[in-house]
Amino acid sequence: MSLLDRLVKNSTIKMTAPLLDSTVYGKKDMAPTPVPMINVALSGRIDGGLSPGLLILAGPSKHFKSAFALLMAGAYMKRNPDAVLLFYDAEFGTPQAYFESFGIDMNRVAHTPITDVEELKFDITKQLGEIKKADKVIIVIDSIGNLASKKEVQDAVDGKSVGDMSRAKAIKSLFRIVTPYLNLKDIPLIAVNHTYKTQEMYSKDVVSGGTGIYYSADAIWIIGRQQDKVGTEIQGYHFIINIEKSRHVKEKTKIPISVSWEGGIMKYSGLMDVAEKGGYLRKPKVGWYEAMDPSTGEVLSEKLMRAKEINDNGDFWLNMFEKTDFSKYIKAEYTIGASGGIMRSDDEKITEVIDDLLDDDSEYNGPCEDCSMEPCECN
Numbered sequence: 001m002s003l004l005d006r007l008v009k010n011s012t013i014k015m016t017a018p019l020l021d022s023t024v025y026g027k028k029d030m031a032p033t034p035v036p037m038i039n040v041a042l043s044g045r046i047d048g049g050l051s052p053g054l055l056i057l058a059g060p061s062k063h064f065k066s067a068f069a070l071l072m073a074g075a076y077m078k079r080n081p082d083a084v085l086l087f088y089d090a091e092f093g094t095p096q097a098y099f100e101s102f103g104i105d106m107n108r109v110a111h112t113p114i115t116d117v118e119e120l121k122f123d124i125t126k127q128l129g130e131i132k133k134a135d136k137v138i139i140v141i142d143s144i145g146n147l148a149s150k151k152e153v154q155d156a157v158d159g160k161s162v163g164d165m166s167r168a169k170a171i172k173s174l175f176r177i178v179t180p181y182l183n184l185k186d187i188p189l190i191a192v193n194h195t196y197k198t199q200e201m202y203s204k205d206v207v208s209g210g211t212g213i214y215y216s217a218d219a220i221w222i223i224g225r226q227q228d229k230v231g232t233e234i235q236g237y238h239f240i241i242n243i244e245k246s247r248h249v250k251e252k253t254k255i256p257i258s259v260s261w262e263g264g265i266m267k268y269s270g271l272m273d274v275a276e277k278g279g280y281l282r283k284p285k286v287g288w289y290e291a292m293d294p295s296t297g298e299v300l301s302e303k304l305m306r307a308k309e310i311n312d313n314g315d316f317w318l319n320m321f322e323k324t325d326f327s328k329y330i331k332a333e334y335t336i337g338a339s340g341g342i343m344r345s346d347d348e349k350i351t352e353v354i355d356d357l358l359d360d361d362s363e364y365n366g367p368c369e370d371c372s373m374e375p376c377e378c379n
Contacts, residue, residue: 037270044335053218145194172212236260
């Protein structure tokens with residue numbers, strides 16, 4: 001019996017196994033959404049999507065956070081027809097029609113109202129303990145940012161107006177308990193949260209709830225927005241997904257997604273910016289575009305097109321993906337390690353030099369006793 005086999009056999013933990021046989025580090029299933037750039041934000045690939053683990057969607061009020069969460073939940077449930085959505089509700093602002101607009105079957109939703117962090121922690125821990133690895137469950141918490149601690153609630157009942165130092169600790173405890181279950185049982189959990197501005201000259205957005213969220217999360221999005229105006233009339237919003245943390249996507253990446261009042265999420269929004277940057281779209285004259293294959297220089301468009309003709313044109317983008325390596329370019333642009341690994345080739349050369357030095361058996365005697373130089377310069 002090999003040493004590895006002996007260690008595995010001796011372990012008191014049931015799931016211990018050789019890494020190649022591990023059910024924890026095996027290939028994780030991804031649930032793709034119908035929006036390519038959302039898939040890129042989740043996995044770095046247009047053919048990727050939502051994977052198990054904790055995803056935090058943070059931003060100010062009315063920044064489409066709940067909608068993004070339900071978009072992903074709907075995609076997960078479509079991919080897994082027997083899946084159930086466990087929806088923890090602290091805001092009570094999501095009507096049934098909103099669920100249905102994202103293709104969510106209301107007969108497969110367990111709705112749990114919550115009033116404080118501890119109540120959520122006790123219930124979700126019990127639920128995760130009962131869920132089996134083969135069960136298909138997705139969890140949405142809407143929202144962490146709106147949840148008080150039990151102490152804060154009790155102080156209000158008792159008529160006390162004192163600072164609450166327990167909330168951040170309670171949230172940290174919640175996610176410290178929950179996170180292992182998510183990865184061991186392949187459960188995606190999406191938690192909506194709020195942000196606040198730091199009090200400094202160049203203020204930045206910070207996720208509320210303390211450091212525990214940053215430590216536990218597999219991915220954190222901080223969502224910003226700009227108005228989409230025609231003249232003075234607002235047509236919708238341009239949202240920017242800022243990748244604050246991710247295990248798949250390069251951090252600090254910005255993913256643009258547009259939403260219009262009339263059509264909702266513009267399915268192909270964001271692709272145009274990436275295509276232009278990569279040379280897959282060219283501007284032969286101001287305001288007009290043509291599709292290109294940058295590897296050959298071939299023009300793919302039959303005619304010049306305006307941005308509004310391209311931005312949400314499914315046939316245009318399907319043609320782009322089929323006739324060029326655009327999807328490979330996106331993966332290389334956004335995915336961690338897509339360019340060939342974490343360690344660069346020059347790092348490997350340095351390692352070889354260090355190994356040679358360590359293997360050198362010659363005795364080190366220090367500087368020359370006569371000239372005090374190293375190496376000796378007496379001659």
